[in-house]
Amino acid sequence: MTGSVDYLARDGRAYITFNRPEKKNAFTNAMFDQLMQCYDEAERDDDVRVVVLQGAGDDFSTGHDLAEVGHEYGETTYDDKGRPRKPSQRARLLHDKRYLERFERVFKFLKPTLSLVKGYCLGGGLYLAEGSDLVIAADTAKMGHPEQKLGLSGAAYFAAWEMMTMGPRKARELLLMADVWDAQTCLANGLVNKVVPLASLVDAGEEWAERIVRLPRDGIVMGKAATSLAMDSLGITSQFSYGHVLHSLATNVRYEADEFNFMKQRRDKGVRASNHDREDFYVKKERA
Template sequence: MTGSIDYVAKDGRAYITINRPEKKNAMTSAMLDQLMDGYDRAEADDDVRVVVLQGAGDDFSTGHDLAEVGTEYGATTYDDKGRPRKPSQRARLLHDKRYIERFERIFKFLKPTLSLVKGYCLGGGLYLAEASDLVIAADTAKMGHPEQKLGLSGAAYFAAWEMMTLGPRKARELLLMADVWDAQTCLANGLVNKVVPRASLEDAGEEWAERIVRLPRDGIVMGKAATNLAMNALGIDAQFSYGHVLHALATNVRYEPDEYNFMKQRRDKGVRASNHEREAFYTEKEKA
């Protein structure tokens, strides 16, 4: 199964569900395109006053499918001696610009957005939650940017928003340490609005959605427009201008012999094994 993005609109709500539970809702590029289609539909439907984003199964989303990471810049090219060449900077910038525009689309969406987070919410999945206006988390939520251990070390699409929300030091901790925070830690640091028991997550989402849909349509849209203007005045949305540049540079790092090269290990051992080795590399160093 490659997964899907499911869309249902009713009672003033658009429910968008990331549906790939067997992979913890890791998203392929095709799924991310489907996700944008869902937001386009919701924005065009005058009866929709709030978008509720959720994941199927036990998790929200572990972000971009790591099986695609490293190949998203296009097919490998070779020099005249048959040696593989790295993707060009122009290919990197073009892809990363298109990638960040998806999160910007949600961030600047013209209607209120609510994410219901349970289980893992990592990497690109966390960006989806951060791009939403409101986040309710289940007590099972685990949120963070472990993908920073691929070598990014702070080149994040939502770095400005995270600094505003968490404060500069906690934002740097989230990215540089690349830890996964539990629900209460996320609540204490402002990543989520509230935490509820897992069994109550959907009910809590319905309660807030109902309160939003009772507001007038024009009031909802003008309120969101005011929010977007405030974000612009604070300089937060500047992250969408520089994020893809920093990401393109960060994905072109040179690994020294004593450093963990995830891309090379994934090529040789596969995604699952290289993921475990990556985590062990850092935790074993910490214990040493």
């Protein structure tokens, strides 16, 4: 697996760049670990007053690399007759708790975060944008949770935040329909703060970052702490208490004969072909 998460601090800003453009900045577990190291560095640096998240190339991030999904619970184990065993709930909960803690760190980070979204922003990539304080999107942005078609069907880590932001109806639509929304639809539903032409995205981000940088350091941190307290009082942060439990259950789906099993298709055909088959399956179902 290639790819990196790059860090650059200057002028009161910490730029964190997802650098795997050939895979639309899909995250490996190693890249998620690098991301946390970047947040540690930004937290230690007193001169950093705002974190700017961005993707290399044409996209923000398509989330967790599907080549790793399904293998995250460790090596396959076998019973005394040589038959493969499902991962234990212990392994599921341990991994999912650690995975969710990464997004919680982004959400509760002590300094403001600004995501500059272009192209695809899906799944875990959307969680990173949702966990940011501010989001500016290019007119090329496409945001959503198509991974719900893998069988999760609404078990989203950020379900509470999405319901608060969009209202229960639109939040359920985003998850259950598993559609990918264009930039203007995202703006209308509160997923982003503003939409600008792609050529203006960096400049728009610099303008907002500069306005934040001019604020006093203590004021910035106290403002963010107050925001976290407000989220606690509204019950939004409870999603980080139960999210990993629900995800562990959701990844233990039993597929019936007439249902699309991505894991089986990926084993037989590979990631790219099974992705296309998944979309074809749901489109045909919708047209039927």
